Amino acid sequence: MTGPAAGTVPRPVPAVLAVVLRGPEVLLVRRANPPDAGLWGFPGGRIEPGETLAGAACRELAEETGLTARPGPVIDALDAIGDGYHYILIALVCDAPDGAPVAADDALEAGWHRIAALSDDDPRFSRDVARLARKAAGR
Structure with a gap:
């Protein structure tokens, strides 16, 4: 397994993505802050200490869009590694x-x-x- 040189990336931070479906559509937000500032992505963010995956997904969705939803299954997990960050993104x-x-x-x-x-x-x-989005729609 290869990756960035030791010391260039901090310890991984667990985070969630809320993949919200409505028929043939998916809810996206355009991010204000790095990483991915200015890009469209799923509502999401860091998991707080003691918070469940479902709780974090619902909280982040409400904070970023004002909406509430019922969380479902985890559909994927991926790494987001860049200059000075490493998130483990868990998509629900x-x-x-x-x-x-x-x-x-x-x-x-x-x-x-x-x-x-x-x-x-x-x-x-x-x-x-x-x-x-395609994976969630095909679940």
Whole structure:
């Protein structure tokens, strides 16, 4: 297994992604802060001490969009490693909430995106957004 040189990346931080589906659409937020500032991705963030995966996903969704949803299963886990960070991202599918998302906290925008229109190569989206959205829709 290879990776960055020792000492260049801090200890991994566990985090969640809330993959919220509504029919043929998925909820995305445009991130205000690094990593991935300016890119569209799933609502999510660090897991607080003593917090469950489901609890963290619901909290982050509410903080970033004002919406509440019922958490479902974990569909994937991936690494986000960059200059000065290493997150272990755990993606959970969440049932579609009622209401319209309103960007808050570290989200610049929030909105529904058609899964069929997402592309793995689109530079406007964080890595794995299209793949995870398709995986969640096919669960």
